[in-house]
Amino acid sequence: MGFGQSLFPVHPLIQEALAVNAGQNMYLPSAGLPELRELSLHYFSEKFGFDANEFKTIVGPGSKVLIYDIQLAVEGALLLPVPSWVSYAPQAVLIDDPIIKIPTTMEDNYHITAESLEKALVVARQKGMNPKKLIINNPNNPSGLTMPQSRLEQIAQVCRKQGILVISDEIYGLVNYQQNHTSIAKFYPEGTIVTSGLSKHLSLGGYRLGIAFVPKVLNSIYDAMIGIASGTWSTVSSPIQHASLKAFESEQIIEEYIKTCTEIHSMISSYVREVLISLGIKYPVLEGAFYLFPNFGAFRDQLFEKEVKTSEQLAMHLLDKIQVATLPGTAFGDAPENLTLRLASCDFEGQIALNYYIEHPGCTPESLVNACCPKIKLACQRLGEYFSNL
Ligand SMILES: Cc1ncc(COP(=O)(O)O)c(C=O)c1O
Known part of the structure; x- marks a missing residue:
């Protein structure tokens, strides 16, 4: 959940225009x-x-x-x-x-x-x-x-x-x-x-x-x-x-593509948000892009016992213990003691997600993630288990 890059394929009309x-x-x-x-x-x-x-x-x-x-x-x-x-x-x-x-x-x-x-x-x-x-x-x-x-x-x-x-x-x-x-x-x-x-x-x-x-x-x-x-x-x-x-x-087909990709991003970020909410971490309803910036301060005491006192230590700790990559809040200028992390929700195969979304109209965030986003699913599972057992 470290790198923020949208992985949908280049739209065929744009590929064609580049070739031409x-x-x-x-x-x-x-x-x-x-x-x-x-x-x-x-x-x-x-x-x-x-x-x-x-x-x-x-x-x-x-x-x-x-x-x-x-x-x-x-x-x-x-x-x-x-x-x-x-x-x-x-x-x-x-x-x-x-x-x-x-x-x-x-x-x-x-x-x-x-x-x-x-x-x-x-x-x-x-x-x-x-x-x-x-x-x-x-x-x-x-x-x-x-x-x-x-x-x-x-x-x-x-x-x-x-x-x-x-x-x-x-x-x-x-x-x-x-x-x-x-x-x-x-x-x-x-x-x-x-x-x-x-x-x-x-x-x-x-x-x-x-x-x-x-x-x-x-x-x-x-x-x-x-x-x-x-x-x-x-x-x-x-x-x-x-x-x-x-x-x-403003070709209709490209406009629809942008809308579909955005809807998929919205569903997957809302899935990640739900995992945080289930851990008792508050976060507003997401409105755009493909990131979250949760604060893990609710786990401060337990983390202190593990010598984790800053967001950088927390990011390194999660990488070491559960192999989940995140970025520490300090990279975004936040105070180290705030225990904030930036989670990116875009690490999935765009083409697979697009196919599933189109073939399953009305699918839920959960079914989409289960079917198409193994890395997001695993990271969320590990974060969920780690913090609920802390
Ligand atoms: C907030 C923000 N601004 C700008 C950029 C840079 O985008 P570009 O690819 O247009 O340089 C990024 C890319 O990660 C970004 O997250």
């Missing part, structure tokens, strides 16, 4: 293939609820690099929710930007609130820091939870008032279990850069195709980003950009 474009050998513009910029902007703006007219697009080799590109282009301290995805903080460290951590709680779905943001801004400025940018990630890795629209609106208001740029990582926007993802860019179009791509909803992480939508009014940031792109990766592989057009043509 194997002969594309020319460099493309650093901002990306013009048709791809246009098509992806319309696709995502419609799905995520923001106004396409207010944004310009940059295509990059994955959204991770684009987030780094934005961090480089916008100088100043980074406001970072805790826990948050493993790469944001190291990127800020690489460019020597200070980090202002904003703690979150499970009760708030592991997302910041307008109040916690305002408080962090006051404290940071009292310390003489210069907060400039905030990263939010919705739906979220590591929590699998989303932010309600009302909260997005409130955070947008604070950022507008305080002159903070939002970097909104929406790579899981289409792995939203209710299929109702909304971007904060709907409420703060002049100050939000949205990043997304194809890695998660179409299981195309290895294609390395990421996209950023930058407000037209932030032209100098856009130019700086293009300058960085031109001086580093030049352009994303031409066959990949041409093939990716297929993903944004």
Whole structure:
């Protein structure tokens, strides 16, 4: 349950498009293939609820690099929710930007609130820091939870008032279990850069195709980003950009594929959540992506007796004793003593799960996991036995 990679097969129409474009050998513009910029902007703006007219697009080799590109282009301290995805903080460290951590709680779905943001801004400025940018990630890795629209609106208001740029990582926007993802860019179009791509909803992480939508009014940031792109990766592989057009043509068959894969992720994560609940570990109903971030603090005393006092020790202990791989909460910036772990619920053969799901309409999470996800089933069994006998 350690690695977060969606293992569904590449959709045949996209494979076909890649084969057809194997002969594309020319460099493309650093901002990306013009048709791809246009098509992806319309696709995502419609799905995520923001106004396409207010944004310009940059295509990059994955959204991770684009987030780094934005961090480089916008100088100043980074406001970072805790826990948050493993790469944001190291990127800020690489460019020597200070980090202002904003703690979150499970009760708030592991997302910041307008109040916690305002408080962090006051404290940071009292310390003489210069907060400039905030990263939010919705739906979220590591929590699998989303932010309600009302909260997005409130955070947008604070950022507008305080002159903070939002970097909104929406790579899981289409792995939203209710299929109702909304971007904060709907409420703060002049100050939000949205990043997304194809890695998660179409299981195309290895294609390395990421996209950023930058407000037209932030032209100098856009130019700086293009300058960085031109001086580093030049352009994303031409066959990949041409093939990716297929993903944004809103073809019914691909849209249904995305929906089916997301439904399967939803069922399997809910199975893992049920195992945690049966152990007495509370966790909100999952809303997107394919992760959970449970806190094993309920077992603190028993774990202490085994010299397990931090999340890192807990992750190592579980690997050693029951051969279950997890990531410790510390990898996401959480305090070691919190005994949190990130569990990924995506380690199953996508094609087998798809076949079963299609052949068994109305199947339950349990029957799906029993039939198609032996590793998830075994890991859950071992976790269940281990903690109930502790
Ligand atoms: C929260 C989050 N953001 C961004 C990424 C990077 O995705 P990409 O493949 O587009 O670089 C990941 C991948 O694991 C992720 O979990």
